[in-house]
Amino acid sequence: MAIALQARVVFPVDRPPIEHGVVTIEGERIVAVSTKAEAGDVIDLGSVALLPGLVNCHTHLEFSDLRRPLGTPGMRLVDWIRLVIAERGRRDYAPEVAIENGMQESLGYGVTSIGDITTVEMPAPYFPCVDLTLFTEVIAFSLARIVSALVAVQGRLLIQQNRNSYAGRATGDIHFGISPHSPYTVSSGLLRGLVALARERELPVAMHVAESREELELMDSGSGPFRALLEERSMWDDDAISRGRRPLYYLNLLAEAPRALVIHGNYLDDEELQFLGANHERMWLVYCPRTHAYFRHPTYPLAAALTSGVRVALGTDSRASNPDLDLFAEMRHVAKAFPSIEPHTVLRMGTLTGAEALGRDAELGSITPGKLANLVAMPLDEDAPTSANELLNSLFANDAMPSAVWLRGVKV
Numbered sequence: 001m002a003i004a005l006q007a008r009v010v011f012p013v014d015r016p017p018i019e020h021g022v023v024t025i026e027g028e029r030i031v032a033v034s035t036k037a038e039a040g041d042v043i044d045l046g047s048v049a050l051l052p053g054l055v056n057c058h059t060h061l062e063f064s065d066l067r068r069p070l071g072t073p074g075m076r077l078v079d080w081i082r083l084v085i086a087e088r089g090r091r092d093y094a095p096e097v098a099i100e101n102g103m104q105e106s107l108g109y110g111v112t113s114i115g116d117i118t119t120v121e122m123p124a125p126y127f128p129c130v131d132l133t134l135f136t137e138v139i140a141f142s143l144a145r146i147v148s149a150l151v152a153v154q155g156r157l158l159i160q161q162n163r164n165s166y167a168g169r170a171t172g173d174i175h176f177g178i179s180p181h182s183p184y185t186v187s188s189g190l191l192r193g194l195v196a197l198a199r200e201r202e203l204p205v206a207m208h209v210a211e212s213r214e215e216l217e218l219m220d221s222g223s224g225p226f227r228a229l230l231e232e233r234s235m236w237d238d239d240a241i242s243r244g245r246r247p248l249y250y251l252n253l254l255a256e257a258p259r260a261l262v263i264h265g266n267y268l269d270d271e272e273l274q275f276l277g278a279n280h281e282r283m284w285l286v287y288c289p290r291t292h293a294y295f296r297h298p299t300y301p302l303a304a305a306l307t308s309g310v311r312v313a314l315g316t317d318s319r320a321s322n323p324d325l326d327l328f329a330e331m332r333h334v335a336k337a338f339p340s341i342e343p344h345t346v347l348r349m350g351t352l353t354g355a356e357a358l359g360r361d362a363e364l365g366s367i368t369p370g371k372l373a374n375l376v377a378m379p380l381d382e383d384a385p386t387s388a389n390e391l392l393n394s395l396f397a398n399d400a401m402p403s404a405v406w407l408r409g410v411k412v
């Protein structure tokens with residue numbers, strides 16, 4: 001039976017907002033978007049904005065049980081990574097529980113699709129409560145480890161995909177990808193192998209690139225605090241990294257993947273942003289606004305990225321560098337930090353562009369007939385301003401939580 005949801009304003013995202021819009025859903029799918037109910041019972045949601053389910057393109061759900069971020073704001077990334085390594089070793093680690101909690105927390109914030117980096121073999125419940133893309137993380141710096149790392153990731157993909165074939169499709173959905181961790185933990189030889197594997201299997205690739213100055217220093221000179229960290233951990237290999245490289249070198253390798261998510265990119269220069277813009281058919285930049293702010297990097301090159309035609313999606317990163325998994329808070333942060341960027345552009349970053357980055361835009365990311373009915377209702381002030389843009393601005397200016405979330409047509 002069809003259900004029609006009426007809202008003060010509907011933001012389909014792939015087309016202009018609809019005042020007093022009605023979204024009709026049947027089963028798990030959207031069947032109509034208009035200004036009047038076409039069939040079935042009409043449920044008046046009242047003074048709310050109805051949005052597509054939000055898409056968090058980058059997190060590490062296995063840290064979702066942390067009560068607060070590790071370290072202190074403004075610390076060097078390399079020192080924070082030491083804390084992450086210590087944290088992994090310290091606790092009686094139950095990643096499955098943290099991943100499940102992280103998905104539940106995300107749903108409460110209206111996040112219905114997640115791109116998650118995972119280090120564990122059996123990383124998610126059989127029936128994830130959100131649409132999930134699991135990127136298997138690969139860390140192996142020395143050239144001697146290229147073959148064993150490639151064999152290991154193929155084994156993990158096999159386990160994941162076998163399990164998925166009998167896991168069914170209860171609520172959410174599981175998809176897979178590969179995550180070469182970063183230029184300071186994966187040699188360029190291994191990265192080439194992983195990208196070739198991604199091509200063979202038609203998988204997306206997600207890699208942390210140009211996240212810190214120290215990473216750029218290592219690529220340029222082969223020295224600095226990341227070299228010290230790798231030496232400490234007996235991972236350093238002098239032949240694994242050529243000198244005089246910029247992130248552009250890695251972007252060129254990633255451009256060979258079926259689709260590539262460039263995570264962070266805090267220190268990409270104009271040439272590199274133009275490269276991403278020129279390759280926007282298969283490359284996305286994933287900005288993690290509050291994590292970027294936690295490390296006090298210089299202003300994010302968001303305006304330059306958008307001007308260069310880069311498709312920018314959003315991520316929370318993990319609760320090791322962010323207090324929660326609230327993607328709406330990331331959009332609010334962007335709207336506040338970049339007032340010259342249209343609010344609708346910010347909304348697209350947190351929804352449709354994220355779905356495109358994960359390769360899920362045929363099913364998700366906008367309120368479009370035929371797509372899955374993943375929806376979020378955000379309460380509006382009673383005396384809310386009239387134009388749709390002003391309504392969106394007012395949502396970005398307050399700190400309201402969703403009043404309702406639908407996943408595949410079911411209110412959760």
Ligand SMILES: [Zn+2]
Pocket residue numbers: 058059060117208263317318
């Ligand atoms: Zn990350």
